Amino acid sequence: MSRNVLKSSIHSASINIVFQILCRCITFGINSFVIRIVDRDALGIMNVRLLLLESTLAFLSREAIRRATLSSTSNPHEKHIWPHIINQLWLTLPIYCIFSVPCLYVWLNYGSAVADDIYDQYKFGCICIVVSGIIELFAETPVFVAQVFCFVKLRVVLDTLHIFVRSTLFIVLILRDPNQAISAFSYAQVGSTVTFAIGYYVYFIYFIDNAKKRIGATKRDDDNQTSDHQTPDIDDSIPFNSIKQMLPGYLENSSGTIFNDNLKSLVLSFFKQGFLKQVLTEGERYVMTISPLMSFSQQATYDIVNNLGSLAARFVFRPIEENSYFYFTQTLARDIPLVKQPRDKVEQAHSVLYNLLKVVTSIGLIGVVYGQSYAKTVLTLYGGTKFVDDDGLSVILLRCHALAIILLAVNGICEGYMFATMTSNELDKYNYYMGFFSVTFLLLSYQLTSFLGPVGFILANCTNMFLRIIFSSRYIHKQYHSVNLKPLDGIKPNKLFFITLIVLGIACKMSENRLFRQSVLGHIAVGAICFACTLGVWAFENQDLIKSYIDKRRQSTS
Structure with a gap:
């Protein structure tokens, strides 16, 4: 499998953006519905306290290792690098378990107090967040392989399935009992993670099995034709001949070492950085959680x-x-x-x-x-x-x-x-x-x-x-x-685009002051027209960039 990094990155980013837009439209509607029927305090616990626990554990255990290992895969078809990478990726699981104990203790015993009538749900939710994180890390290796070898469609399909299962379970459960919203959120989180992890392993079992069949068929054809043509190896696609080789210790390691020293150094650097970045990214949630x-x-x-x-x-x-x-x-x-x-x-x-x-x-x-x-x-x-x-x-x-x-x-x-x-x-x-x-x-x-x-x-x-x-x-x-x-x-905006934004921004503000109370649809229509004009001006000033992007997308698709 040839791997053009630029084209595959553009392809992946494009599909991910479309996927995210579709998913956000779905979750936009779901959340709009949930806001109207679920207690605001329960929403605060789910969206701030529980998701902060999930984010914290993911950053502490996975982010640094994933970033560092990506830097070691500039030529991922070299099989000798993968034993170290596999071992490094599976380190995320024990690291997660180690960090989950103090984090779970802090989340259950410190911070602003949770009301007695929902504390049992909150405790159950914290445990479910930890369990779902452990399940997700069991699929860390196939997820990483899919990213490195640009399995874009696989990632989109399974991410979509993940969100669909989580959303469906949550809605069904809260419709049965809106007062159990935190428990519904917890069940949905675990159920969707199980689906996500199983999906990756099922796909790669199927992929490797099909690759072996193709290789066997090619060998038979070569034997029948007595050709000197070299038989393709499964390594032309991914450097694994069995799903077991995605587990630590199963892939042949000629180096004699368990971990790569340079990779360990890079992981340590990213871990320090990840800890600080987590504070910067989720700082307001930490402040809300700790302070009253x-x-x-x-x-x-x-x-x-x-x-x-x-x-x-x-x-x-x-x-x-x-x-x-x-x-x-x-x-x-x-x-x-x-x-x-x-x-x-x-x-x-x-x-x-x-x-x-x-x-x-x-x-x-x-x-x-x-x-x-x-x-x-x-x-x-x-x-x-x-x-x-x-x-x-x-x-x-x-x-x-x-x-x-x-x-x-x-x-x-x-x-x-x-x-x-x-x-x-x-x-x-x-x-x-x-x-x-x-x-x-x-x-x-x-x-x-x-x-x-x-x-x-x-x-x-x-x-x-x-x-x-x-x-x-x-x-x-x-x-x-x-x-x-x-x-x-590239940070500097083009002059015509910038002037257009100012003029149309003033027009939209006037529309809000005069049209919003009389007709929301009228105000939206004005915004849609102004937005279309803005995009038109930007496209006019960046024709070369758009043409280059279209060419890359066509090459990637072909």
Whole structure:
């Protein structure tokens, strides 16, 4: 199987974005329904407390190892690298179990108190989150193999199945008893994870078995034709002849060592970094969990608005960031200066980084402009007029969140590139800066929230992302200065596009003030027309980029 990293990354990112949009549309409708029938305190526990436990354990056990092993697979068909990778991936399971014990104890005994009438559900939910994480890690190796060898359709199908099973179970159970919403959430989490893990193993058993049959048929044909043609090996597709070889100790290891020293060093660097990044990513939830600044009901409101405000990050920025990180790890070497690397690869990486920054910056600016005029509309459609009227702060919160989109967009790409190309020593040094960013963010979150309420979380997050962008931009500028290239110029928006955004943003604001109370549909129609004009202007100014993307997609599909 030939593997073109750029084309497969574009293909994967494109399908993931479409997949995420479809899934978010489904979950948008489900959550809109759930908000109307489930108690707000239960929503706060599920969406803040339990999902924070899941996120914390995943980061502590899996993130560093997955990122480090991706850097070791620039030529994944080399079979000698896989025993170390397999052993490293299976380390996630004992690490997860070790961390789950203190985390479970903290979640059950510390933080803001849970009401007695739902404590048993909350305790059951914490246990189910840990169990579902263990089940998911049993499938870590096939998931990693699918990513490295670009099994894009497999990932999309199983991710879709995962979300479908979780959503269906949750809805069926809460319809039976809305007062057992936390228990329903817990059962759905475990059920969907079991489906996800089994799906990956079933597929690869089927894939390897079919590959063996094809090889056998080819051998028979060669014997009949007495040809000197070399028989293909299953390693042309993936370096595994049996599903057992995805387990530790089954794949032949000629090195005589269990783990690779360089890989261990890189894992340690990413682990330190992952711990700090987790604090930065989920800092507001940690503050809400530990401190009594906000009730569960207020936490639920903040989380609902935060989820709406971060839709772009979830189904657009995150797939782009993940696949761009994968592309850069496979294209550029960590330990070699750019001036000493192949010029064609450096120029290609520069072009990809420049265009990525241009695209995400444009998306961020669109989110900032239209978020000011359509925050109230979205919240009304999502949670109903009662949700908006009961908590007038939610509209202000979503508008502030729209301002953070542009920073979120640029930071994700810049940091993704930086983490993909830094050496182990540079990653270790950066951990100290991450520590500073983490402490600053937590202090700002606590102080600003004390005065401004939930808005303080957003302002603290904006400050934190701005500092991180400055650091990663300096790294990128310094790295490309030696080869006379400027990928950071992609952050600058085109003049006509920027002017169009300002003019149409004012038009949408006027529409909100005059049309919203009379006709919500009329206000939406105005926004749709303005949005279409905005996209038209952007496409006109970026014809070369669009043409290049279409060509790559066609090549990838063919």
